[in-house]
Structures are given as structure tokens and as C-alpha cells.
Amino acid sequence: MSTHRTDPRDPRRRRNTLLGGLRASFLTGIVVIAPIALTVWLLWTLVGWIDSWVMPFVPLRFRPEQYIGINLRGVGVIFGLLFTVIVGWLAKGLIGRSLLRWGESVVDSVPVVRSIYNALKQLAETVFAQTETSFDRACLIEYPRRGIWSIGFISTAAKGEIDATIPVGDRKLTVFLPTTPNPTSGFLLFLPESEVIELDMTIEDAAKLVISAGLVYPPTKAPAPDLPRAAE
Template sequence: MASSRKKIRQQKREVRRATFLSSLRANFLTGLVVVAPVFLTGFLMWWFIGVIDGWVLPLVPERYQPKPYLGIDIKGYGLVIFLIFTVFIGALAKGFFGRAILGSAERLVDRMPIVRSIYNGLKQIAETVLSQSNSSFEKACLVEYPRKGIWAVAFVATQTKGEALERLPGDKPYLSIFLPTTPNPTSGFLLFLPAEDVIILDMDVETAAKLVISAGLVSPPTKAEMQAKVDAVAKPDA
């Protein structure tokens, strides 16, 4: 009997220890999910500010920097100078004289073969990314890629127009599709596909981007699941 009770107590201790370790592991993972995004966001912001400071501060005369007066460098001072300078240039470029100067500078750049290609490419990218107009992707979709039977999440950029549409076979509408890579959606492929071969998704572009970045780990709820949640909230208590 004594041996049996001792064995039972030992089993209970093992169960409590296993439960404690399991709870500790679950708490750690939960904390990691909460802390990791905050830490990484702060780290990236700190790194970005440091990069801007490293570029800008060497161009600022020492008498206009805080270190000679305070004895320390102020993190982000270069970023503030950069923002003020950028706003000033933007305001200047909107004016008559600013546009005239910018036009003259661009005409000068157009005479330089290699510099012209680099400048025009970077300018087009900047205008596309930073444009305030509604020129973002229209919808999320599914396309068969890289072969039939394999589907990939992509984004509808616009309806295909111009020479590309004229050269494509068949008299049917085509869509310009951006197929992003995982987990970095800033790179990818431009595809011209018949509209009939593209499956438009109900999820918005932001949700589809999260799906791509997470490599499928973050899956949005379906319409039925969302409606079930709405019905559960709206249903009065019995």
C-alpha cells in the first residue's frame, strides 16, 4: 500500500511538473508574439533614424548641430533636418521658379546617357510608390503559376492596355497581374493574363499581402466564418 501511494504521489508530481512546463512554454510563446513585433519595429525605426543621421549630419555645419552646445548627439536630429529640407524642396518645386529650375536640371540629365537611365528609372519608381493618387492594386486574385494545378496569390494592377494588349493573342480582355514573392512582396513578376484565367478574391489587398508575407500562416476568415461571428454577436442572449 505504501509503495502504491508513493507511486501515485510521484505520478501527480510529474503531472504537475509537465503542466507547469507546458504553461511556462505557452506563456513564453504568447509573450514572444507580443514582444517580437514591438521590438523589431523599434529596432528598424532606430536603425532607419541612424542611417538618415549618418547621411545628413556630415552635410550640416558643426555650428548648427547640437553636440557643440549640449555635448551629446541627439538621435533623430538628422532626420528632422532631412524632413524640413524635403518639405522645403517640395514647396519650391511647386512654384514657377522651382519648376523652371527642375525642368532645366532634368534637361541637363537627359543629355547624359547612363545618368539619364538611372534617374528616369528611380524617378518613375518614386512617383509610383509615393504618388498620392489611387494607383495601388485594385484587387487580390489567384493565378495558376508556375504551372497548371498550382495556384498563387497575386494582385490585379490594371487592365492591360497599349502595345502589350495589341500584341497579345486573341480578341479578349487581359489583366496586368503582379505576382509577389514570399516573404518579400516588394519583388515579383509582371504577368499579362486573360481575365477569364484570373480568380478574383473577396479579401482586400492588405489582407492578401499579410497572407503572402506570412507564407500562409496568417489566413483570413471566409465570408461564412465572418458572417457566423456577426450573427453570434448580434444574436440576443437566450
């Protein structure tokens, strides 16, 4: 029985090898360029969206296009940052706190607006304020049933009525269970500490794992090298 061998000098083989190399290089280029291009596009779009909201409130004499004739993208972001800093500085003073309390009292008098404002205020304080309520640990829990594990974020220990009502003698933890690929939505769970496994990975690495649907894993930490034993 004879076997057919391809001559390495065959031009068809060289052509297939060349096409395979070009295809591999093209795919590698996409892997390199796609994240950079998407990041630049998202930043460019975000800056443009902020400019479209801020620039209509900026007086014409403060707009750079009145002097250089070019509409610079990002000027609205700068004005927005300056305005935010000024408002925060004023809110720390006595007059600013008084005006803030007066404004909140006006908002509290409107039923629907009051609910929306209080919800957004609580959300902003939770996200931006550096308090003990921010997520600081990633964990694994068995959800939605035994044998299936999900990544969660530990916020605080359960307190008050929640802690007193749950009929478990162990310490209870408040765990936020994010959804994929949008980690801003999810479930709020109260679990015994014995059923929560804390992870060494950071919150950022755990969030990347959730957003990527398990495609982006954090780098594995290398084990510590064994120290040589002292001679006896």
C-alpha cells in the same frame, strides 16, 4: 493484467506540470515580445541610418548636441522631412519647375546616369504618386500551371500595343505576381479577365500573406445574419 496509475500527489508529476506551464508561458512571451522588439529595432536602425546620411550636411549651429551636449537620434529624420517638404514646395513653383527641367536636361546628356535617373524617377512616381497605376485589388491566378493558385496584384487594364497584340478577345488585365518573402520582386503578367479571380482582402492583407509565406491570414469576415421574415 494490472495497469499503473500515476498518483496525482506524486512530486514528479507536479514538477513536470510546473515545467510544462513555464515552457508554455515562455513561448507565449516570445510570441508577444518578438514582433515588438523587432519592430523597435528596425525603426531604431532606420532612424540611425537616416541620421548618418543627413546630419553631415546640417551646419553645426543647427545641431542640438551643440547646446544640450546629447546626440539625439532622430534629428536627422526631422531635418530630412523638412528638406523634402521645402524641395517639394519649390518644385511646384515656376522657378522650381524651370530648375528641375534644366537639371533633367543636364542628366539626360550623360548616358549611364540618364538611364539610372529615369528608372529611379519612374519607380518613385509609381510608388509614391497617387495615380491610377497603384495596386488597388488583390487576386488569384493559376500559376505556374493549372491547379496551382498564386496571389497577385491587379494594377491596370492592358493598353496600347500589349492589348492589341495578345490574341485573346477578352479584356486583358495587368497583374503583378510577387515572390515570397520579398514582395518587391516578381513577375509582370498579362491575363484575360476571365482567368483572374478578384479577392475581397485588401492589398495590405494580401501582402502580409505573401511576406509571411502563408502564416498570417487576414481575419475571415463573418457572414451577414439572416433577417427575420415579415409575417405573412
